[in-house]
Amino acid sequence: MPGDSQEARLSELLAQCTAELLAELGVRPERLTGGRQPPPTGESIAAFSGFGNDDLRGSFTLLGSSRLFARLHPLPPTVTPRDLTDWACELVNQSVGRFHNRLLAYGVKLAISVPQSALAEDLRLASSLQPARDFISFTVDGMVLEGWLELDTTPTFQLAESPLQGEGAALREGSIVLF
Amino acid sequence: MNKKTVLIVDDSLTVRQQVSLTLKSAGYQIVEACDGREGVDALRAHAGIAMVLCDINMPCMNGLEFLETIKGEAAGPPIPVIMLTTEGSPDLITRAKRAGAKGWIVKPFQTDLLLAAVRRIAGEPG
Numbered sequence: 001m002p003g004d005s006q007e008a009r010l011s012e013l014l015a016q017c018t019a020e021l022l023a024e025l026g027v028r029p030e031r032l033t034g035g036r037q038p039p040p041t042g043e044s045i046a047a048f049s050g051f052g053n054d055d056l057r058g059s060f061t062l063l064g065s066s067r068l069f070a071r072l073h074p075l076p077p078t079v080t081p082r083d084l085t086d087w088a089c090e091l092v093n094q095s096v097g098r099f100h101n102r103l104l105a106y107g108v109k110l111a112i113s114v115p116q117s118a119l120a121e122d123l124r125l126a127s128s129l130q131p132a133r134d135f136i137s138f139t140v141d142g143m144v145l146e147g148w149l150e151l152d153t154t155p156t157f158q159l160a161e162s163p164l165q166g167e168g169a170a171l172r173e174g175s176i177v178l179f
Numbered sequence: 180m181n182k183k184t185v186l187i188v189d190d191s192l193t194v195r196q197q198v199s200l201t202l203k204s205a206g207y208q209i210v211e212a213c214d215g216r217e218g219v220d221a222l223r224a225h226a227g228i229a230m231v232l233c234d235i236n237m238p239c240m241n242g243l244e245f246l247e248t249i250k251g252e253a254a255g256p257p258i259p260v261i262m263l264t265t266e267g268s269p270d271l272i273t274r275a276k277r278a279g280a281k282g283w284i285v286k287p288f289q290t291d292l293l294l295a296a297v298r299r300i301a302g303e304p305g
Binding site for chain 2: 075083100109112113169172
């Protein structure tokens with residue numbers, strides 16, 4: 001998947017959205033390149049959300065240590081494991097939601113699933129699935145946040161080279177409109 | 180004097196806590212629900228809710244279904260609803276507006292702007 005230029009563009013767009021979101025949480029994410037990083041050890045959380053339409057389907061998973069999600073949580077220091085899994089769900093939901101908002105300018109409309117999460121020890125992606133995923137990873141304060149993007153498109157799917165004129169732009173994150 | 184009550188409908192506990200802290204610190208009372216179905220139940224159970232902040236993407240009943248359900252049930256003046264969601268889709272915004280929503284906020288929100296929107300729609304906390 002990473003070698004396909006159209007899917008690589010989608011992956012890059014999602015990476016930008018995730019980086020923007022992390023920055024808005026007040027941390028300085030550093031993008032990790034050069035392939036997969038060692039997964040977090042110990043207590044870890046994975047949260048994922050699916051998305052799709054007639055020509056494109058996929059899922060995005062965020063994986064990190066509980067310590068990392070505690071660092072990213074907006075309401076420390078009272079967080080419980082339930083708070084952390086809930087927040088991981090919200091983070092993946094906001095990443096995918098932002099991704100969708102950007103894709104709307106290209107005429108791509110998606111349905112997004114309700115996010116789910118799991119808390120476990122030493123979570124990692126099965127090696128048999130690794131070729132089918134693109135890894136979008138960051139470090140935050142020295143801790144790795146790993147993203148797994150799974151993407152399937154039909155042969156007829158075409159992502160425009162640039163945003164389409166006449167497509168309704170999505171409201172930007174943080175916007176408030178009263179009717 | 181009774182304080183005004185705002186119903187927060189969101190499946191994210193963290194978002195409900197963030198919104199609740201912001202509004203409670205300004206003097207509003209809060210009722211929480213974790214999906215649209217619980218939101219409908221909360222409106223039935225609590226008289227005098229001044230307004231609702233409602234997510235879109237939730238299990239059981241999503242935010243648009245919630246809007247359409249309460250629109251069909253309203254006996255008196257409709258309770259104003261502002262959607263609070265990651266979605267910024269013009270199609271969804273139009274659909275929500277047609278279903279009676281009074282506003283749209285795209286997450287992540289800024290607390291001061293959220294509070295200003297609530298004050299505008301619900302009025303001062305009392």
